[in-house]
Amino acid sequence: MHNNLTRIQNVFGFFTSVAFAVAAVIAVSVVLSAQSPSASLQLRNVQVVKGRPHYYSTKREEYAHVKFDLDADLSTLFNWNTKQIFAYITASYPSSDPSTIPRSEAIIWDAVIPATNAPAHPNTYIHPSLSQSNARPKTKADRLAAQKPYPPGKEPGILKLASQKPKYQINDVSGRIAERANATLTLHWNVQPWVGALVWDSRGTLGRWQGLRGEMAGFDFPALKGTEVKKEELRTETGGERNRGSPA
Amino acid sequence: MDQLLDQARSIWEGEVDFEGQRLADLLTYALLSLSGAIAFLVGFSTQDIYQTLYIGLGGTALTFLAVVPPWPFYNQHPLPWLQARETGRVALGTLGLEGISVEVDGQRVS
Numbered sequence: 439m440h441n442n443l444t445r446i447q448n449v450f451g452f453f454t455s456v457a458f459a460v461a462a463v464i465a466v467s468v469v470l471s472a473q474s475p476s477a478s479l480q481l482r483n484v485q486v487v488k489g490r491p492h493y494y495s496t497k498r499e500e501y502a503h504v505k506f507d508l509d510a511d512l513s514t515l516f517n518w519n520t521k522q523i524f525a526y527i528t529a530s531y532p533s534s535d536p537s538t539i540p541r542s543e544a545i546i547w548d549a550v551i552p553a554t555n556a557p558a559h560p561n562t563y564i565h566p567s568l569s570q571s572n573a574r575p576k577t578k579a580d581r582l583a584a585q586k587p588y589p590p591g592k593e594p595g596i597l598k599l600a601s602q603k604p605k606y607q608i609n610d611v612s613g614r615i616a617e618r619a620n621a622t623l624t625l626h627w628n629v630q631p632w633v634g635a636l637v638w639d640s641r642g643t644l645g646r647w648q649g650l651r652g653e654m655a656g657f658d659f660p661a662l663k664g665t666e667v668k669k670e671e672l673r674t675e676t677g678g679e680r681n682r683g684s685p686a
Numbered sequence: 687m688d689q690l691l692d693q694a695r696s697i698w699e700g701e702v703d704f705e706g707q708r709l710a711d712l713l714t715y716a717l718l719s720l721s722g723a724i725a726f727l728v729g730f731s732t733q734d735i736y737q738t739l740y741i742g743l744g745g746t747a748l749t750f751l752a753v754v755p756p757w758p759f760y761n762q763h764p765l766p767w768l769q770a771r772e773t774g775r776v777a778l779g780t781l782g783l784e785g786i787s788v789e790v791d792g793q794r795v796s
Binding site for chain 1: 698699700701702706707708710711714715718719721722725726729730733734735736738742746749750753754755756
């Protein structure tokens with residue numbers, strides 16, 4: 439500590455130690471905040487049609503288009519160390535030989551739900567307005583509320599989606615997905631913290647963290663539909679992301 | 687010119703005395719640990735991680751400010767140098783420095 443340079447080195451060196459220690463304590467402190475997520479996920483409609491993986495492909499595959507209703511309350515997942523939540527819905531169905539091959543899982547919809555203090559990012563999910571009114575915002579407060587990624591007056595993590603179109607049509611590696619039985623829709627999420635570990639969703643209770651409550655939807659994939667399905671019915675929806683239509 | 691360079695070197699180096707070094711060391715650990723603890727407690731009680739970030743960074747900046755410059759309170763106990771020997775052993779007697787003994791590796795050299 440005898441001259442300026444050694445003092446700078448010592449202060450900075452100990453600062454890194456303190457920063458690491460504080461970050462470690464923050465990462466551990468999240469076990470103290472109770473969480474009790476709940477969700478009700480219902481199948482609205484599922485259709486299976488033939489399609490091509492891309493325009494120039496000569497391969498014809500079966501694609502499933504799953505519409506769903508979701509009523510979820512993930513707001514307790516937002517503690518002081520939560521940056522954002524990546525929520526996603528998978529359709530899972532058994533393989534042809536369940537004893538040796540595990541179930542297949544395919545994501546049909548996902549959303550990045552930021553915490554209120556997270557900086558704005560174009561990929562965050564914007565919840566559709568609950569009032570269904572498309573009136574233009576009049577006051578500045580209305581405009582700011584409209585930019586929030588969750589309904590006005592609410593907190594982040596509450597999802598109320600009715601007859602939601604999927605983001606992704608799904609198909610199987612075999613090319614055939616029609617008439618498979620015992621499929622389920624399941625809500626999953628990742629809690630992404632500011633510092634600390636990424637936490638996956640769980641069904642069991644762990645200390646003050648309760649598992650997900652609420653029923654998930656079970657269904658069977660229907661038979662292949664012919665050409666009578668209208669193209670508009672099979673559209674996917676990117677959600678309310680600000681950069682709708684352009685990749686991140 | 688030499689005097690000017692000496693002054694510049696002294697500002698650049700910013701040396702402090704031994705007691706000042708002990709104090710600077712203590713202040714570094716005390717201030718940084720304290721600001722880290724306060725940062726966490728305030729952030730946790732307000733449930734706002736930005737408070738933790740800003741208090742932690744602010745405390746670190748304060749520590750740099752308090753410890754790095756050679757403030758006068760780090761130079762309160764300067765050690766006096768031995769007086770310069772002018773012309774060898776004979777001069778010691780004439781200067782009244784007989785009492786001073788300089789030892790190097792346990793051997794008395796003057």
